[in-house]
Amino acid sequence: MGAGIAEVFARAGLRVIGVEADEAALSRGRGHLEGSTGRAVARGRMTAEEQAALLGRIAFTTSRDDLAGADLVVEAIPEVMEFKRGLFADLDRICKPSAVLATNTSSLSVTAIAATTSRPAQVIGMHFFNPAPVMRLVEVVRTVVTEDGLPDEIAGLARRLGKTPVTVGDRAGFVVNRLLLSYLNHACALLETGLASRDDIDAAMRLGVGLPMGPFTLLDLIGLDTSYEVCEVLFRESRERRHAPAPILRELVTAGLLGRKTGRGFHSHDRDAPETAGEPGGRPEISLVGLVGGGPDAATVLEALEAAGFKAAVAEPGDLTPVAEADVVVALSDTPVVELAVRLPRPERLVGLHLVGERVAEVAATVVTSREAAETVRDLVRMIGRTPVRCGDRAGFVVNALLYPYLNDAVRMLEAGYASAADIDAAMRLGCGYPAGPFEMLDAIGIERVRDGLRALYAEYREPSFAPAPLLDQLVTAGVPGIRAHVG
Template sequence: MASTFETVGVVGLGTMGAGIAEVFARAGLTVIGVEADSGALERGRGHLEASTDRALARGRLTGDQKAEILSRVTFTTSLEDLAEADLVIEAIPEVMDFKRALFTDLDRVCKPSVVLATNTSSLSVTAIAATTTRPGRVVGMHFFNPAPVMKLVEVVRTVTTDEGLADEVADLARRLGKTPVVVGDRAGFVANRLLLPYLNQAAVMLENGVAGRDDIDAAMRLGVGLPMGPFALLDLIGLDTSYEICEVLFRETRDRRHAPAPILRELVTAGLLGRKSGQGFHCAEEPESPSPDEKPSASSVGVLGEGAEEFGARLSGAGFKLVDADDAELVIALSRTPVVELAVRLPHPGRLVGLHLVGDRVAEVASTVLTSPEVASVAHGLMRILGLTAVPCKDRAEFVVDALLYPYLNDAVRMYESGYASIEDVDTAMRLGCGYPEGPFEMLDRLGLETVRDGLRALYAEYRDPCFAPAPLLDQLVTAGVPSIRDLSS
């Protein structure tokens, strides 16, 4: 029997819960907002009024529309008031014991036909549903913060969810003006399951000294086009929240890529949680780092590797003298892979740096164990003269950008291979939920399956971590000469 959704209960009116209540009220539904006590209830009312006030000030609502939205929301401290609700969605803290206790109470209070939904971002919907006598009527309905603005809703079905119910909830999300993706019940669902391992790996990269915080942020923002670098995003999400999601992922998968980076644990333990505490990877009042005073002093430059002729012409146009690598004061090796083997063949190995161009704005400058600091500084300054953002890094497999991108793309292939999310839904989730300019499968098509597969093999050869091994499907597609993973469904 198809569900009819007209009255919706929202339990928990923090920033997220109040935003969810606003979304339903904007769509014309009757909303019952529930909080634990009168103080929390007034704070929830304040969140809703502040949000609609901002929309009014920006011209996105009229005064009449604001009043109409607020009139649709009733505030209460009693779960009993949800007895006739058609849908109840919880938005309480991400603590499994709290959620299970709440769903036990909702199971007692609500009518048999109600749909019970959890807004959890990473916990098991199945485990929550199991506390009720009606697990078939339980789904995940994960909104993204801020709920009135973000378009994505992850609708999570479990093995016990009634046939067709997830699709009915997805239709409701469309009625709210949202874009739903229907996925299986796996820790982190789609967006967090792909996003958090990438963020965590960036923290590991920082901790291992591969590159600096601001350099990694710049590389991913300017080189890949992401709206924020990983450390800025970790601070925005909250390091404690990020740590907990990684813990949930690791408990389910036992994948080392999901194990929280030690530096993340240390910052959380110290109470440095990001923007919410005023300090995390960045400080709230942190002054801008002054640009280093790097002035190229090399009178001659040698260029090696694929694309050397074109890049050499670019250097000549900037006024640099090109000479043979054996005689150059600075040797630039254009490469996607470590360059120390090239360095040891030169009479002056300390003069060589690796260079990987990422798009038209970023230049990864890789120093080997032999590169002199003076030469590295000269190379950084030279990149700036060419109008590029220099990202200094160690001479490691795939340097910075590709070392972060390729495992993320590999995770997406594994996700599709496991059958709990479609290619289109994964791409939609990352574009709408995380603000990425393109989804992982769109990126795979642009970069090429073989390029990504080979990059993963290089990462695995260097680190010997199973998480870097190419997904079997990716390996098979390359071996079979299939150009795009989308060809499987055509």
Template sequence: MTSTFETVGVVGLGTMGAGIAESFARAGLGVIGVEAGPEALARGRGHLEGSVGRAVAKGRLTEAESAEILGRVTLTTSLEDLADADLVIEAVPEVMEFKRALFTDLDRVCKPSAVLATNTSSLSVTAIAACTTRPGRVVGMHFFNPAPVMRLVEVIHTLLTEEGLAEEVAGLARRLGKSPVTVGDRAGFVVNRLLLPYLNHAAVLLESGLATRDGIDTAMRLGAGLPMGPFALLDLIGLDTSYEVMSVLFQESRDRRHAPAPILRELVSAGLLGRKTGGGFHTAADDGRDAARPPAGKSSAGTVAILGEDGDDFGDRLTGAGFKIVPVEDAEVVVALSSTPVIELAATLPHPERLVGLHLAGDRVAEVASTVLTAPGVAQAVEGLVRVTGRVPVPCRDRAEFVVDALLYPYLNDAVRMYESGYACADDIDTAMRLGCGYPAGPFETLDRLGLETVRDGLRALYAEYREPYLAPAPLLERLVAAGVRSFRDLP
């Protein structure tokens, strides 16, 4: 059955629902917005008018265009007004009971040819479709906030979805100026299934004492080039929302990597939900960005020994700043540039307490890894040396892959597993993470840049250190490296 979409219903006009209604109206479609009662409807109207008004104030819309957009939207408190809609999308709270009850009502009200869509970010579309008499006409259409601005839409099909319907809905998303990706019905779909485990893993590493909150945030922003650190992002998303998504993922997979971190549960239980409550991992007055500003001052060390490959540039910068590079036995501090733990190297030195590992992450960060033998003053002195070279130091423990790679590699591994499962292609996964999260590159683009073998070896090291099954390299990654394949783009 070929669908023609000209009139769209939107149920739930909170910030997200109103944004979805605006997106359809901007594309020239007639929109019927539904809310539960007069007060909620007035709030929904306020969301719509406020969003369009801000676009006018910024010069993105004219007054005439604004009037046309708002004129295409009809607001009502009756579901019965959706009887002739071609597609109805819901944006009600992420509670399965609410959504199933609503879809039962929509199934009764809407014409048989109408497509029913859910904007759920992580719940089972199949379970929602099953409560209707038209499961083949039910899809997921997951917009991202703010809907008028964000280009990504995840279109989710189930085993029951009529052949070709998901692509028709994706075509509708393109009419809105969006970039759709079509995926299967797995908890979290693409973005949340990759993003939330990464954020949760950061919380686990924080609890383990690997590094501080600000250190991890700084490492991932400046060292991995991400728009926000994981804890700042968790606060923005909402810790309660993040906890709920992780719980949904764990309920489906029963995988330890999807079990919400205990600190996440504790903060939610305490009512510290992030920005919306004025405090979470960060307080309202502390967004974590100050940690990335290197304080003034020099290192207390005067003589330095540098070990490891690629240390010439670091040494030249120190020499230019007035520090003296000397042999190990004469140095106040010993810096070992390394991508792996340095405790075994420290144990071979006459003064193991003087050695600190240094891992250069990107162009702006240096992870300063203290071993169990490192003297506190030595670590602080090396942090000063790092600042002299123009980098931001991130103190951490001497653990496999330190901070950046310890968080980045499992995320890439999850992407490989997602691709291997066959429910999303590499290009769609890359597009979803770039557009949905603002990442500079998708996971497969990142894998190609880093090298499959490098990531495989890093995961092996993480698995050897932490013994968590999810850290073991994905079987496909192992096979590709063994076969000498350098890029997922080289696969047939």
């Protein structure tokens, strides 16, 4: 990370002093820089002359005293508060009085780091994302004692570096990690409850929501130990139960299964391991499919079933008589369907179905659904060109149970004045590669639908953080159609 940040500054034409703990670390850092810029030359993004000039702007040293004349120092050491506080106390002694000291911490308190120095007003967070030369986002973290104008100055510097700055308050995790790790930890909790499997949850969020990867694949990429530590930091500040690291995360970390870097985490990353085959599917041996529900989704499913050669009967939730004799009954719903099941003469035949995006359908089995019925509906889903996601008949199923609390967290962040809606959206798009920011998603889904979904999640799980943020409730009550129009 340190080498990447040094490259970013040098690319912008600034002189850089790269300091490492010892000669071995310094050699590795120089190697990272030469490798990164060498790849840029090979791809035609930089000439050999430009590479030489860039490297010539970076001086390498193992002595912190060489920083005495620096205008800005950016720290990028491991995420251990004791180490960072010790380093900043040393930098405060070495650097000239006008120097700004910045930390690249991803989750620790900038205020606590600043308090170690005699210049807390000149200490700020400048959080780059890995790999720093590629990722466009920089979180600029102000504290309650940060000098007026300094956040704007650092944000301007970030723009000079070709980055998009987002200025935020000093809360654990800032914007990206505070929202991201809450979502990832929640996915772990849902896995532990048996709501859905690891692969089904990953598929639901990747194919259904359009995220770059599922939560468990992403956890393995980040590192389970890193994720665990960030969750600990979040929990220590918020004391919210859902920020406490999920037990399965603790168990994997304790066992040394940390993700890609150890070859195994939630997934196996052994290159020699055979690829697992997808579930076999076939044409179900049924003569009549019952379909409960109306609207565009019902029309989509009915058309696909008839195109595949299946006979279908359609019923409304108020009158299930037309589907009473169907071989399997599909209830189109984004809420639990067990109440519909018990109204049928054979409740084991009913399965919930929720279409997500263009590629996924959540297949919700109730406590009385037979295995045969659930497998039949999964095969039907494949035949209509979607990926089935198996899950329990719980509020929110998989996608909404993960997505709505994440959106609610973003609203609470906005409500607290922690960051603007535009900055939060930009942070999640640029920092995580999400197709849209949380407020863009809220407006696309509809704030009333999200509010009602959160109420259902709260009623089911009794998790306080699932209760709709007051701002969300107030906007729905006021009849505001979208949140971004209201907050500008």
